[in-house]
Amino acid sequence: MPRIPVTSRRGLLFGAAAVSAGAALTACTSNEPKKAGTAATTAAAADDKPGTPVTIGFAGPQADHGWLNAINQNAKDRAAKYSEVTLEITEGSNDTAAQIGQIQTLINKKVDVLVILPADGKALTQVGLQAMKAGIPVINLDRIFASPQAYRCWIGGDNYGMGLNAGRYIGEQLKDKPDAKVVELAGIDNLELTRQRTQGFDDALKNYPNIKKVARQAAEFTVESGQAKMAQLLQAQKQFDALWNHDDDQGVGALRAIAQAGRDDFFMVGGAGSKAAMDAIKADNGVLKATVLYPPTMAASAIDLARALGQKKGVSGMSELEIPASITLYSAVVTKENVDEYLPTGFI
Numbered sequence: 001m002p003r004i005p006v007t008s009r010r011g012l013l014f015g016a017a018a019v020s021a022g023a024a025l026t027a028c029t030s031n032e033p034k035k036a037g038t039a040a041t042t043a044a045a046a047d048d049k050p051g052t053p054v055t056i057g058f059a060g061p062q063a064d065h066g067w068l069n070a071i072n073q074n075a076k077d078r079a080a081k082y083s084e085v086t087l088e089i090t091e092g093s094n095d096t097a098a099q100i101g102q103i104q105t106l107i108n109k110k111v112d113v114l115v116i117l118p119a120d121g122k123a124l125t126q127v128g129l130q131a132m133k134a135g136i137p138v139i140n141l142d143r144i145f146a147s148p149q150a151y152r153c154w155i156g157g158d159n160y161g162m163g164l165n166a167g168r169y170i171g172e173q174l175k176d177k178p179d180a181k182v183v184e185l186a187g188i189d190n191l192e193l194t195r196q197r198t199q200g201f202d203d204a205l206k207n208y209p210n211i212k213k214v215a216r217q218a219a220e221f222t223v224e225s226g227q228a229k230m231a232q233l234l235q236a237q238k239q240f241d242a243l244w245n246h247d248d249d250q251g252v253g254a255l256r257a258i259a260q261a262g263r264d265d266f267f268m269v270g271g272a273g274s275k276a277a278m279d280a281i282k283a284d285n286g287v288l289k290a291t292v293l294y295p296p297t298m299a300a301s302a303i304d305l306a307r308a309l310g311q312k313k314g315v316s317g318m319s320e321l322e323i324p325a326s327i328t329l330y331s332a333v334v335t336k337e338n339v340d341e342y343l344p345t346g347f348i
Contacts, residue, residue, distance in 0.1 A: 167204025226250030275346030
C-alpha cells in the first residue's frame, strides 16, 4: 500500500508509527482549551530538544506475545531518546486486578502522564477515570477504554482496516481467477478485535464476486494453536487459492502445518508484521507472500504524545494548539516489493 514516509525529526516525531503505518489524525480537541490566539504565533510544538522534565508511567499487559514484547521495547527505546523523560514501567499483567493495582501505584507516585495498554479496556475504564480525575492525563494505547472520559488521547491500530487491506490484497491477486476460494485462520474469537478483522476481510471480499470464503478457523495467537488449527483447515479443504492468517506468531505454527502437509497450492497473507514473516516474504521461497501491519511502534508514538502532554505542547506540523484526541494507524500491506522498507519495524 502507498505511504508517505516521515523523514523529518522535527516536532512530535510520529516517525516510528509512520514508518510502519502512516498515522491518520482525527478529532483534534482539547479538554482544557488554551487562550485564543493565532496558531501560527502561539502554538508550541514538542521537538527533540530537551524540555521540561516529564515522568511517564507505562502500564501494559504481560509481554507473553512477540507483539506485546515489542510494545514494551518501543516504549523503553523511545523514552531513552529524551534526556528529560523518566519512564516508570510496570511489570505487566493479564490479570485485571493486578494491572489496576499497578496503575494505582503509578497514580500514587504522581507521575505526570500515564500510558496504558489495558489487558481489558472495558474492565480498566474505572482506573483510567481515576487517573484523569487525579489530574494525570492518560494516553490510552490500542485496547480502548469504554468511556472517552477515561483518556486524553487514544492511539492504536485499525483492526477493521487490517482485515480490509488483507482482503483487498487477496482480491486483487485473485480477481481474474474464476471460482476462487479463500480460507481464514482467525485469532481469539471472543475478542472484539478478532471480530473486527474478520468483518473487514469479509467486506473487502464482497467487491470480488468471483471469490468465496470456504472455511474459517479461530486460533489463539500462539504457535501451537496456529499449527493445530491450520492442520484442521488443510485436512478439511483439499483445494483453495489463498489463506489469511490474523497473526504472525500463530502463523509460525500455521507454516509448520503447511510444510508437514506438503501443500504449496495457495498463497498466504499474514498479520501484524513480525520480523520472521518479513524475512520469509523477502526470501520468497514459500507460500507466505504478504503480511498486513498492526505496528507495535504505536508505543513509541504514545511516549511522544505523553511527553508533549507533560510539557504542555502540541504537535509540530499541525495548526491546533493541542495534541489530537484520537490517532488510528494505517495497516499497510508488506510484500517483497516494499519489505526492505518495513523490516526495521518487524517484531521478534
